[in-house]
Amino acid sequence: MVRKTEVKENSQTILEFRNVFKTFPKSSHPSIEDISLKIDKGEIFGIIGTTGAGKSTLLRFANLLETPDSGQVFFRSEDISHLRGEDLRHHRSKVGMVFQQSHLVLNKKVFDNIALPLKASGWKKEEIRARVIELLSLIGLEDKIDSYPNQLSGGQKQRVGIARAIANHPTLLLCDEPTSALDPETTRSILGLLRDIHKKFSITILIVTHEMNVVREICDSVAVLEKGKLIETGSVYSLFADPSQEITKKLTGHAFTNSIPEETLARTEGRILRVVLKNEIATEPVLGKVIRATNQVPNIIYSKIEYISGRPIGVFYFETDPLNDNTDTIRSAFVRYGATVEEIFR
Structure with missing residues (x-):
């Protein structure tokens, strides 16, 4: 189809x-x-x-x-x-x-x-x-x-x-x-x-x-x-x-790769989330809102913002705390503020 x-x-x-x-x-x-x-x-x-x-x-x-x-x-x-x-x-x-x-x-x-x-x-x-x-x-x-x-x-x-x-x-x-x-x-x-x-x-x-x-x-x-x-x-x-x-x-794919550089991936220990922000949401302080809402600070390991047809797309990769698994909480908060989220498995 x-x-x-x-x-x-x-x-x-x-x-x-x-x-x-x-x-x-x-x-x-x-x-x-x-x-x-x-x-x-x-x-x-x-x-x-x-x-x-x-x-x-x-x-x-x-x-x-x-x-x-x-x-x-x-x-x-x-x-x-x-x-x-x-x-x-x-x-x-x-x-x-x-x-x-x-x-x-x-x-x-x-x-x-x-x-x-x-x-x-x-x-x-x-x-x-x-x-x-x-x-x-x-x-x-x-x-x-x-x-x-x-x-x-x-x-x-x-x-x-x-x-x-x-x-x-x-x-x-x-x-x-x-x-x-x-x-x-x-x-x-x-x-x-x-x-x-x-x-x-x-x-x-x-x-x-x-x-x-x-x-x-x-x-x-x-x-x-x-x-x-x-x-x-x-x-x-x-x-x-x-x-x-x-x-x-x-x-x-050259614009928005689904993979993180191997060198970066090798240094991570927690779970990894790929967050995509589209349209006007890409220009809003979504990360700050998530931090305030969850009292959690995910580690940004890779990020990129591009403009397509004059409209922004933001792609961010976050590592959650390996000692305190807060992945689901952070994921839910991003989704609540309009982001698309998926977990990247190694």
């Missing part, structure tokens, strides 16, 4: 995958196996998973670069699974796509690369020029209008690719590992650009990535795939704060 969290009320679905399957020739296992998933209008939705999980295949169902063997794909409540010809071209004009590599036409200048979808849609010459100049200003590359792709850095190429993808005013933007070939600083700038585009044009963004920092920094919601199956879905905050599936714990 797929675990879903924080269901949104009164949301409007822009894209839906309904029981989709896909198996490629010479493969004994489906790339996509019975996945049903909804993406709400106006959100930035991430799809994560290890290599071969089926992330890019699922993404490409949205513009039919890949078609499911069975199941349905809905865009704005319309079944697009079998679109062909002019209907397919019209649909794709409303769905932009950013690739892992920018896929620019090497023998065309930046202006002409961005203008390609506009020419294909029949825009007038003067309209094309105005739109391209507007987009170059947006991505900060006005001075590169007459440059060729091989004269650009990797980040600049990706910016041009993004400008081309949104040139036709799409309502949905697909991003397939858009930062995986970039250094950390360039990655942050590209994510900042995507956030600006999302805010300015109200474009729904569906992004595939294996980089957890990308998910944490930009996404509202996320789906976890493993071996072609949908494992877990929910808000980014909920999946980082409380992952229920092992693959999700592994993917997000």
Whole structure:
């Protein structure tokens, strides 16, 4: 069963995958196996998973670069699974796509690369020029209008690719590992650009990535795939704060490890509690309240506070007194003040 969290009320679905399957020739296992998933209008939705999980295949169902063997794909409540010809071209004009590599036409200048979808849609010459100049200003590359792709850095190429993808005013933007070939600083700038585009044009963004920092920094919601199956879905905050599936714990584990450093563990003698504080509780003096309520002072052996989607999560490990077993008293007090508590066994 797929675990879903924080269901949104009164949301409007822009894209839906309904029981989709896909198996490629010479493969004994489906790339996509019975996945049903909804993406709400106006959100930035991430799809994560290890290599071969089926992330890019699922993404490409949205513009039919890949078609499911069975199941349905809905865009704005319309079944697009079998679109062909002019209907397919019209649909794709409303769905932009950013690739892992920018896929620019090497023998065309930046202006002409961005203008390609506009020419294909029949825009007038003067309209094309105005739109391209507007987009170059947006991505900060006005001075590169007459440059060729091989004269650009990797980040600049990706910016041009993004400008081309949104040139036709799409309502949905697909991003397939858009930062995986970039250094950390360039990655942050590209994510900042995507956030600006999302805010300015109200474009729904569906992004595939294996980089957890990308998910944490930009996404509202996320789906976890493993071996072609949908494992877990929910808000980014909920999946980082409380992952229920092992693959999700592994993917997000670098942020909130479930283990204490061995050197620290070797020095402990009492029982160990893992306490998680979420949302506003993470900013409250919960430990002080517990100490006053129980007259007990647990030993903090490891702690960490992170911010996910601008919301805090605190993780603390406590050792209780080995000579005076007060574990249950302390656990009850933490729970009473809104914390999630579990005992860690060695």
